[in-house]
Each structure stands twice: as C-alpha cells, then as structure tokens.
Amino acid sequence: xxxxxxxxxxxxxxxxxxxxxxxxxxxxxxxxxxxxxxxxxxxxxxxxxxxxxxxxxxxxxxxxxxxxxxxxxxxxxxxxxxxxxxxxxxxxxxxxxxxxxxxxxxxxxxxxxxxxxxxxxxxxxxxxxxxxxxxxxxxxxxxxxxxxxxxxxxxxxxxxxxxxxxxxxxxxxxxxxxxxxxxxxxxxxxxxxxxxxxxxxxxxxxxxxxxxxxxxxxxxxxxxxxxxxxxxxxxxxxxxxxxxxxxxxxxxxxxxxxxxxxxxxxxxxxxxxxxxxxxxxxxxxxxxxxxxxxxxxxxxxxxxxxxxxxxxxxxxxxxxxxxxxxxxxxxxxxxxxxxxxxxxxxxxxxxxxxxxxxxxxxxxxxxxxxxxxxxxxxxxxxxxxxxxxxxxxxxxxx
Amino acid sequence: xxxxxxxxxxxxxxxxxxxxxxxxxxxxxxxxxxxxxxxxxxxxxxxxxxxxxxxxxxxxxxxxxxxxxxxxxxxxxxxxxxxxxxxxxxxxxxxxxxxxxxxxxxxxxxxxxxxxxxxxxxxxxxxxxxxxxxxxxxxxxxxxxxxxxxxxxxxxxxxxxxxxxxxxxxxxxxxxxxxxxxxxxxxxxxxxxxxxxxxxxxxxxxxxxxxxxxxxxxxxxxxxxxxxxxxxxxxxxxxxxxxxxxxxxxxxxxxxxxxxxxxxxxxxxxxxxxxxxxxxxxxxxxxxxxxxxxxxxxxxxxxxxxxxxxxxxxxxxxxxxxxxxxxxxxxxxxxxxxx
Numbered sequence: 080x081x082x083x084x085x086x087x088x089x090x091x092x093x094x095x096x097x098x099x100x101x102x103x104x105x106x107x108x109x110x111x112x113x114x115x116x117x118x119x120x121x122x123x124x125x126x127x128x129x130x131x132x133x134x135x136x137x138x139x140x141x142x143x144x145x146x147x148x149x150x151x152x153x154x155x156x157x158x159x160x161x162x163x164x165x166x167x168x169x170x171x172x173x174x175x176x177x178x179x180x181x182x183x184x185x186x187x188x189x190x191x192x193x194x195x196x197x198x199x200x201x202x203x204x205x206x207x208x209x210x211x212x213x214x215x216x217x218x219x220x221x222x223x224x225x226x227x228x229x230x231x232x233x234x235x236x237x238x239x240x241x242x243x244x245x246x247x248x249x250x251x252x253x254x255x256x257x258x259x260x261x262x263x264x265x266x267x268x269x270x271x272x273x274x275x276x277x278x279x280x281x282x283x284x285x286x287x288x289x290x291x292x293x294x295x296x297x298x299x300x301x302x303x304x305x306x307x308x309x310x311x312x313x314x315x316x317x318x319x320x321x322x323x324x325x326x327x328x329x330x331x332x333x334x335x336x337x338x339x340x341x342x343x344x345x346x347x348x349x350x351x352x353x354x355x356x357x358x359x360x361x362x363x364x365x366x367x368x369x370x371x372x373x374x375x376x377x378x379x380x381x382x383x384x385x386x387x388x389x390x391x392x393x394x395x396x397x398x399x400x401x402x403x404x405x406x407x408x409x410x411x412x413x414x415x416x417x418x419x420x421x422x423x424x425x426x427x428x429x430x431x432x433x434x435x436x437x438x439x440x441x442x443x444x445x446x447x448x449x450x451x452x453x454x455x456x457x458x459x460x461x462x463x464x465x466x467x468x469x470x471x472x473x474x475x476x477x
Numbered sequence: 478x479x480x481x482x483x484x485x486x487x488x489x490x491x492x493x494x495x496x497x498x499x500x501x502x503x504x505x506x507x508x509x510x511x512x513x514x515x516x517x518x519x520x521x522x523x524x525x526x527x528x529x530x531x532x533x534x535x536x537x538x539x540x541x542x543x544x545x546x547x548x549x550x551x552x553x554x555x556x557x558x559x560x561x562x563x564x565x566x567x568x569x570x571x572x573x574x575x576x577x578x579x580x581x582x583x584x585x586x587x588x589x590x591x592x593x594x595x596x597x598x599x600x601x602x603x604x605x606x607x608x609x610x611x612x613x614x615x616x617x618x619x620x621x622x623x624x625x626x627x628x629x630x631x632x633x634x635x636x637x638x639x640x641x642x643x644x645x646x647x648x649x650x651x652x653x654x655x656x657x658x659x660x661x662x663x664x665x666x667x668x669x670x671x672x673x674x675x676x677x678x679x680x681x682x683x684x685x686x687x688x689x690x691x692x693x694x695x696x697x698x699x700x701x702x703x704x705x706x707x708x709x710x711x712x713x714x715x716x717x718x719x720x721x722x723x724x725x726x727x728x729x730x731x732x733x734x735x736x737x738x739x740x741x742x743x744x745x746x747x748x749x750x751x752x753x754x755x756x757x758x759x760x761x762x763x764x765x766x767x768x769x770x771x772x773x774x775x776x777x778x779x780x781x782x783x784x785x786x787x788x789x790x791x792x793x794x795x796x797x798x799x800x801x802x803x804x805x806x807x808x809x810x811x812x813x814x815x816x
Contacts, residue, residue, distance in 0.1 A: 132593070134711075134712045135571060135593035135710055135711045135712045136590075136591075136593050136711045136712075137571060137591070137592060137593035137711075138591050149636045149639055149640065150630075150635045150636055150639055150651075151635075151638070151639045151642075151649065151650070151651040152651065152653075153650050153651050153652055153653065161639035161640075161643060162643075230662075233663065233666045233667065233668045234666055238667050253666065253667045253668060254625060254668065332623070333622065333623040333624075334613070334621075334623055334624045334625065334670045335623050335624070335625060335650070335670075337623070344668065345652070422655055423654075423655065423656070423659070424654065424659070425652055425653050425654035425655075425659070425660075425663070427653065431630065431653065431655075434564045434630060434631060434655070435564070435630040435631050435635070435653070437564075437568070437631070438563065438564050438567060438630065438631025438632075439587075439631060439635075439636065440587075440591070441567060441571075441587070441588070441591055441592035441593065443567075443568045443571070
C-alpha cells in the first residue's frame with residue numbers, strides 16, 4: 080500500500096524521521112489515530128453511561144420485553160390487550176408506524192405528482208392554485224400542521240349519538256369514521272389468492288404485449304385487459320366461495336359505535352398532515368423533473384402528432400423519473416421519519432408506544448435504541464427499494 | 478486532518494475520562510455552585526404547579542421546591558422551573574437535567590427500586606378517579622363498559638385504568654396524548670367519554686379548564702392509591718435527605734402550630750420540639766449539612782404545610798384536606814420526628 084514497501088532493496092535503510100515525513104505513512108497513522116479516537120470516545124460514552132446507571136440503581140437490559148405491558152393501546156393491527164407483553168406492544172407500534180408511512184407515501188406520490196404537473200399547466204388558475212397549495216403547506220412546520228388537523232377533525236363532526244351518515248352505514252363522528260366491513264369468510268381468502276394470480280397473469284401479458292408491439296407495431300389494450308382479468312378472476316373466486324354477504328355494520332351501542340372499521344381521528348390527522356406536507360415537496364420534485372427534460376422532447380412528440388397527455392405520460396414522465404427518483408427517495412424517508420411526530424396527537428405509533436414503555440419500565444436507553452434501530456431499518460429498506468427502482472429506470476445505453 | 482486538531486481532540490478525551498462525576502454530595506455541590514435549584518414541575522396543573530398570570534410558578538408541588546431552596550440556598554425564590562410531561566420526567570431526573578422532580582408523581586415500588594429514583598415523602602395522598610360529562614348520564618364507574626378514555630401516557634393512571642377495566646370485565650378504548658393540555662382539550666372536544674387521572678387532577682382540570690365546570694361530574698369511585706411526592710435521583714443521599722426533611726419540616730411546623738406569621742415569636746417558645754425545628758437549640762441543620770436556620774426560613778418564606786395547602790389546593794380547587802389532614806386530625810399527614 081504505502082510507497083515504503085516498494086522501496087528498492089539495497090538502498091540505505093530509512094530513519095524514523097524519513098518514515099514520518101513520508102506522506103503515505105502519515106496518512107495511515109492519521110487514520111489509525113482517528114479510528115482510535117472514535118473508539119475511545121465511544122468506549123468512554125458507553126462505559127460512563129453504564130457506570131452512571133449502575134450508580135443510580137437503574138436496571139439495564141432487554142429483559143423487560145417479556146413483562147406484561149399492562150397499558151391499553153387504542154388501535155392495533157394485531158391482537159393486543161393490556162395482558163400482552165412489551166414486545167407485542169412495540170410491534171403494535173411498529174405496525175401502526177408502517178401503516179401510516181406506507182399509505183402516506185402512496186398518497187403523497189399521487190397528490191404530489193398531480194400538483195407538480197399542475198404547477199406547469201398552461202391554465203393560469205390551475206397553475207396559481209397549485210403554487211398556493213405548495214407554497215403554503217411546504218412552509219409551515221409539519222408538527223403545527225398535525226396539531227391543526229387534530230384540532231379540526233374531532234371538531235368537524237358530531238358526537239357519536241348524532242353521527243353523520245353521508246352514505247348508508249358509513250358513520251362520521253368526532254371519534255372517527257366508521258365503515259362497514261365484511262364478516263370474515265373463506266371466500267375472501269380465495270379472492271386474495273385470485274388477485275395474486277391475476278397480477279401474475281397481467282405481468283406476463285404485459286411482457287407479451289410489449290414484445291408484440293416491438294415486433295409488429297400493433298398495440299394491445301393492456302390496461303383494459305388487465306382490469307378485465309383482475310375483476311373477472313376475483314369475481315369468480317367470490318362466487319366460488321359461496322358469495323358471502325354478511326357485513327359488520329357499525330351501530331351505536333352504549334357510549335360508542337360498535338362494529339365496522341374505525342378510522343380514528345388520530346390516524347386521520349397524522350395521515351393527512353404527513354401527506355399534505357410531503358406532497359408539496361413531491362410536487363416540487365416532479366416539477367423539477369419535468370423541467371429537466373429538454374423541450375426538444377415535447378417538440379418531437381408534437382411532431383409525431385401525439386396528444387399532450389400522451390406525450391406527458393409516455394415520453395416526458397418516464398424521462399423525468401431519472402431526475403426525480405433520488406430526491407423522491409429523500410421525501411419518502413422524511414415522511415417515514417416525520418411519522419414519529421404522531422406522538423403529539425396521540426396516534427399510537429412506535430415512538431408513542433416506546434415512550435410509554437420507557438416510562439413504565441424506566442428503560443430509556445433500551446427503548447430509544449429499539450426505535451432508532453427500527454427507523455434506521457425502515458429507512459434502509461425504503462432506500463434499497465428506491466435504489467433498485469432507480470437502477471431499473473436509469474437510461475439504458477445501447 | 479490537521480495534527481493540531483487531532484491533538485486537541487485527544488487531550489479533550491483524556492480530560493473527559495479523568496473527570497469523575499460520581500461522588501456523594503455532587504447534587505448539593507452543583508446547586509450551591511450554580512446558585513439555584515432546578516425543579517421539574519407539571520406543565521400546568523393549577524393548585525399543584527402552574528404559572529400564574531405574572532408567569533410565576535405556584536402550587537403545592539412548587540412549594541416543595543421553594544422549601545428546599547430556602548433550606549439550602551437561603552432564598553425560596555432561587556428555583557428554576559422546567560415544565561415536564563409525564564413521559565419526560567424520569568429521564569430528566571436520571572440524566573441530571575433537573576435536581577428534583579416535584580410533579581404529582583406516584584411513589585411506586587418499580588419507580589423506587591428500578592428507575593433509580595428516591596422519593597422524599599408524600600406531599601399529597603390521592604387516588605385515581607373519573608371525570609365525565611353530565612350529559613353522558615353515568616353515575617358510577619361500573620357503567621363505563623365500552624367507553625373511550627383520555628389518559629396521559631407513562632403514568633400509573635394509565636396502568637390502573639387497564640387493571641380496573643380488566644378486573645371488572647369491561648372494555649375501553651384509550652386515547653393517549655402526551656401533553657396534558659392536548660389531552661384535556663381532546664376530552665372537552667368530545668373525543669373521549671371519560672377523562673381519568675388522580676382525583677386532585679380531575680378537580681383541577683374541571684375547575685380551571687372546563688368550558689363550564691357544572692357540565693362535568695367526578696364519579697364517586699376512587700380506583701387506586703396514589704401517594705404523590707417529590708423525587709430525586711438515587712446516588713446522592715445528602716440531597717435526598719435534604720428534600721425529605723424540608724417536606725417534613727413543613728408538616729412538623731403545622732403540627733407544632735408554627736406558621737409564617739408567628740414564626741418569629743415562636744423562636745421564643747419553650748417547647749423543645751419547636752426549639753429544635755427552628756434552630757434555637759442547634760444540631761438539626763448541622764446534621765443535614767445546612768445552617769441551623771434552615772427550617773425557620775422554610776416556614777418564614779414558604780409557610781407550613783397547612784398554609785401551602787390552603788393557599789393552593791383549597792383556594793384554587795375547593796378541595797378539603799381529607800386524607801391530607803394531619804394525623805392528629807384523623808388524616809394521613811404525619812411528620813417524622815425532627816430530632
């Protein structure tokens with residue numbers, strides 16, 4: 080590595096000073112010293128922390144995860160009661176975080192793309208409205224926006240007793256929105272399998288259609304065919320499963336509405352807040368991506384006689400993706416991380432549950448290290464996926 | 478990297494390692510050096526700790542901090558307050574961000590033994606209750622099956638709530654918001670049927686935050702024991718003793734009939750207990766590592782326990798002494814002997 084190793088034999092052996100004057104040797108020494116200092120600092124922090132915890136008689140370790148949690152959590156995607164242990168409680172929090180982050184990412188991409196394109200619209204009103212939307216929500220701190228949504232959502236709807244019913248059996252109250260859900264039945268599992276099967280068929284059909292388009296120039300209505308296959312297969316599965324019709328309909332019982340699926344005000348506030356906030360950034364990313372495509376591409380598409388909408392969809396957007404994906408990844412990561420602010424409005428996300436755990440058990444360092452690890456993991460997964468997607472979308476040089 | 482930077486960084490690490498911050502009396506020395514007591518209080522619970530219209534903190538919990546400052550630093554005003562949510566309080570104490578936590582905190586085994594806390598006594602005997610809107614038409618907690626309940630996270634309240642509903646075979650849906658102001662706002666907006674916390678807290682919230690206090694009722698059931706008191710971090714016994722005995726001095730003063738008005742006259746009292754408390758016959762201050770006037774200053778500047786209770790809890794919330802009467806009046810407040 081260093082030049083000294085390549086020194087030809089027979090030359091007089093070098094003194095220590097010569098070594099220290101060698102740039103490469105010095106570079107290695109500096110790096111060793113730097114790493115040493117990092118390790119020293121890390122060791123100092125860890126050992127000092129452990130000493131202090133020991134001195135204050137604070138127990139350490141992850142043993143607490145097996146203890147009974149004894150506190151309630153308002154919404155959970157898995158079975159959870161106060162009898163469950165802390166590990167289960169943390170998983171409930173994690174799933175709630177993933178739920179709101181995933182839906183947020185999907186929604187902010189859709190809304191952001193629409194507003195990004197709208198900002199470039201030739202229609203003055205559309206363009207200005209989009210600008211106002213983006214500039215307003217981009218420049219207000221997301222925490223304030225969460226408080227704002229949480230303040231208006233419970234206030235906007237009546238109490239459970241006089242719930243609004245915009246659609247029969249859908250109840251809107253200050254406790255959230257209640258929608259009917261089908262009662263569990265085997266048929267729904269068949270439908271799930273049918274849906275997966277449909278996606279596989281659609282995937283191969285798309286491949287075949289692309290090949291045919293390349294070979295013969297004949298387009299195939301992939302979109303409509305896909306819908307047909309999907310709906311057809313799922314419908315067949317539904318009928319084959321005995322076509323169950325039983326629904327779990329939300330009804331007022333006692334204090335609350337029982338039954339159905341509840342979309343809580345806390346969840347709504349977090350979802351709307353994160354989506355609106357992040358969609359403004361996505362809009363800017365989309366806009367800059369479109370503007371990065373040379374205008375010659377538009378002109379070329381025009382000269383082929385393509386409609387504006389077709390040029391946008393088939394020519395401009397795919398090219399703008401190459402510019403847009405890396406900053407888009409950042410926005411997805413931001414949204415996921417910002418979901419930790421949910422604690423402020425009472426949505427039981429990972430941070431909220433960890434904070435409670437931390438307080439009931441006193442295991443601050445353990446709880447914080449768990450959620451740091453989880454957010455790091457979520458972020459790495461998102462960015463791995465986006466990097467893969469980026470590679471796929473990258474310009475293929477022939 | 479520059480050689481100088483490396484050397485500087487190295488020197489700093491060595492210096493940091495050399496500095497050993499763990500020795501007895503560190504908290505007391507630190508307070509004397511900075512000249513004030515750093516006190517963690519509730520973000521806003523009138524009667525216990527809340528900032529008044531002039532921004533001055535007052536309440537029963539605040540008075541404990543003032544008493545400690547009077548004993549150690551000679552001036553009850555030498556306190557800096559850090560408002561804390563329930564979820565922040567223990568970490569703040571463990572990490573040394575605050576010297577004393579005086580924030581309606583329940584003394585439990587886990588907290589005492591596992592969280593690295595030392596409790597300094599009980600300045601309020603409380604129990605958990607339920608606050609509901611009258612319109613709900615509920616008169617007993619046993620009728621709350623299926624209710625939505627607003628509660629602060631990281632509290633014993635949260636655990637008792639789950640225990641109580643489990644024991645009664647009832648279901649509930651918790652709404653857990655970290656900040657007490659947000660929690661109560663959610664309750665008064667109708668997000669929850671029930672707000673639960675210690676009965677004193679319910680009285681405080683109903684009295685001071687409800688749009689119309691008469692529309693809300695506190696249910697008769699008290700579902701837990703909540704002995705509330707000040708806490709300090711484990712590891713500095715001198716500091717823990719000072720906090721404990723500052724509180725005891727306030728209760729003892731009430732028991733002996735010494736108050737902020739008559740404390741100067743009482744110095745002439747022939748009663749040996751009063752003479753010991755007020756430092757006329759020396760020894761107590763020396764034992765605590767402060768001067769002999771420590772308790773005199775507490776009573777003079779802050780008042781005795783009864784005075785503090787009357788000015789804060791009775792005047793602001795209308796709560797009578799109840800369990801918090803002196804033991805001589807049939808209550809639980811019992812000062813350990815100052816001797």
